Each structure stands twice: as structure tokens, then as C-alpha cells.
Amino acid sequence: MKMEKTLTIRNDGQRIVATNYWDTDHARAGKFYCSVNAGAIRILVPPARAAEVEEWNACRYVIVSCGPWPEMAISRAVELLFEDFSDSPYCLHLSPQSFDVLPGDPGAKEWVISAWLPGPTPVFERPAKWRHVERLPWLKPWE
Numbered sequence: 001m002k003m004e005k006t007l008t009i010r011n012d013g014q015r016i017v018a019t020n021y022w023d024t025d026h027a028r029a030g031k032f033y034c035s036v037n038a039g040a041i042r043i044l045v046p047p048a049r050a051a052e053v054e055e056w057n058a059c060r061y062v063i064v065s066c067g068p069w070p071e072m073a074i075s076r077a078v079e080l081l082f083e084d085f086s087d088s089p090y091c092l093h094l095s096p097q098s099f100d101v102l103p104g105d106p107g108a109k110e111w112v113i114s115a116w117l118p119g120p121t122p123v124f125e126r127p128a129k130w131r132h133v134e135r136l137p138w139l140k141p142w143e
């Protein structure tokens with residue numbers, strides 16, 4: 001039986017300086033993974049889904065909605081809505097298993113969402129707006 005490699009991430013504040021994510025079964029399966037550190041949610045993008053990042057570039061900010069996801073029987077999940085002011089903005093729905101730690105309520109603190117492919121700098125970065133919602137999917141613009 002093959003053992004899954006333990007995911008490692010080394011940080012310098014909001015930057016990821018090293019990770020083995022791209023060598024894991026999680027990445028090979030095409031699953032996003034989010035690492036939370038220093039006021040940033042860093043999305044590790046699997047190579048098979050790298051082209052999707054192009055869709056994110058039109059957004060001005062990312063709305064982070066936290067709440068229960070009843071259809072999936074998950075008490076706390078996260079929706080990332082890439083607000084581009086279109087009728088169908090790109091959106092990710094993520095379970096707790098997609099995070100190293102679920103992000104907590106930032107209060108008045110500014111947060112950032114970034115996306116990472118192999119390399120020393122993020123391929124995408126935008127400010128984040130934060131809210132708690134009744135249930136996911138929420139899919140509503142910022143009010």
C-alpha cells in the first residue's frame with residue numbers, strides 16, 4: 001500500500017517559500033489546497049487546473065463566505081467567490097480538508113487571497129472581503 005506524502009509548507013509571512021504540494025496525491029488528483037498564514041489565504045493550484053486562474057484575473061476582490069454546507073453534511077466550509085461583477089463569477093466551495101487550518105474571523109484586519117503554482121511568487125493576488133453566512137453555497141455579491 002502506497003502512503004500519501006505529508007504535505008509541508010514553509011512560510012515567510014504571506015509568502016510560500018517552499019512546499020511539496022505539487023508532489024502529493026492531492027495535487028495529482030486536481031484538488032486545490034489552501035494554506036492560511038499571516039492574514040493570507042494562499043490557494044495551491046494543481047497543475048491540471050492552472051488554466052482556471054486566468055478566469056480569476058478579472059475579479060476585483062474575493063468574497064470569503066464561511067458557514068455550514070448542509071448538502072455535503074459539513075458544519076463549517078468556505079466559499080471563495082471571485083467577484084468580477086458578472087452574472088456568473090468563478091467560485092470555489094471548499095471543505096475543511098482543503099485547508100491546513102480553517103480561516104478565523106479577521107475582524108477589521110485586511111486579508112489577501114493569492115494563488116500559487118510552482119515558483120517563487122504568486123500568480124494571482126487580490127484583497128478579500130469576509131462574511132459569515134447561513135449556509136453554502138451562498139453565491140451572492142457583497143452587500
